[in-house]
Amino acid sequence: MLSIGEFSKICGVSTKTLRYYAEIGLLHPDEINPENGYRYYSIGQLTRMLFINRLKSYYFSLEEIKAMLELEDDQSEEKLYSALNRKRKEIQTQLKAFEFTLNQMSMDILKLEKDISIMSYLDHIEVQLVTTEPMKILSIRQMMSSDDYARGYGEHFSRLYERIATEKLTVLGTPMTIYHSPEYNPAGNDTEFAIPIKETVEGTREWPGGLCAKSSITGPYSELTSIYAKLREWVENEGYELVKSPYEVYLTAPSPAVAEEMVTEVYFPVRIKQHI
Structure with missing residues (x-):
């Protein structure tokens, strides 16, 4: 048996963390001395602790790791395989974002x-x-938090295309995406995902055409705030005012793998400012 200190030293995990893991049910000591409360771990628990460390290094949350450890043996390998593939894709997406940021930073340094x-x-x-011309759109409209957007774009457009x-x-x-909220709220924004179609069916509505200030960008969606x-600024300086949601x-198609090549148009429906 290993004392909590020995176990801590071998695995590179503090005793405070080990006590927390026991508290949340992630890794319990094999024995606790009832007289003095000393905690002891078995040699066999070293592998479990190293497995936890391994998944933590892959940016799995403690909740995700605990769920993985609670799986039956006949499910664990398959679930682990799926989870690792999913996490790899998430990290690859983050790496692409970091690459874009580094390139942008390098260009800014050159400018300075x-x-x-x-x-x-x-x-x-x-x-x-x-x-713009009026069109008929098939849409899904709901409140979306800032955390929902990355996943929501794919899910909601997929649902619309499946129905089509x-x-x-x-x-x-x-x-297209229509933003109906009058202001940005991280907790939730009134967002409509839409695809123009020919037929009139349940869930379609008319989207009126009209005068718009328009701009476009080639690159990731993170750059859209500049547009x-x-x-x-253009609307204000040219004497126009907004009349509908941008x-x-x-x-x-949205694709993190080719974010630098994505082309997005932004429309501000406007009219000449009314002077009172």
Whole structure:
């Protein structure tokens, strides 16, 4: 048997952490001396502790690890295989995001070396005044928290495309997202996922056309705030005002693997400002 101190030293885990793991049911001592409360671990528990450390190093939460350890032997390998593949994809997505950030940071450093403002890119964002045609859209509308968006885009558009395929509907355009909330709220935003179609079925509605300030971006969605800021500035400076919710149209399918190549258009429905 190993004392808690010996077990701690071998596995590289503090005794405080080991006590917490016992508290949450992740790893209990094999024995506890009833007289003095000393905790002892068996040699066999070393493998379990190393397994916990391994999954922690892969950024699994303690809740996820505990659920994995509670699986029956005939399920554990299959579930572990699926979980590792899922986590690998998450990390690959994060790496892509870090690569983009590093590239952007390097470009900003080069700009500063040349005495150019790192915000000068805003001057190169083009805004057009366009007139859009009315369309019929099949949509799903619900409140979305900031944590829901990454997953929600794929899930909700997939549901719409599945229905289109099942009912043999005719797609007339690329996916779009309409943002109805008057302000950003991390806890929840009124969001509508939509696809233009030809037929009138349950769940469709008319989306009116009209005058819009429009801009576009090639790159990840994290850069869209710059487009929104530029459009809002343009609307104010040119004497227009917003009349409906802004919306985004995705000309390329969302894909973290090729985030730098994604093309997104942003539309601000406007009218000439009414002077009272």
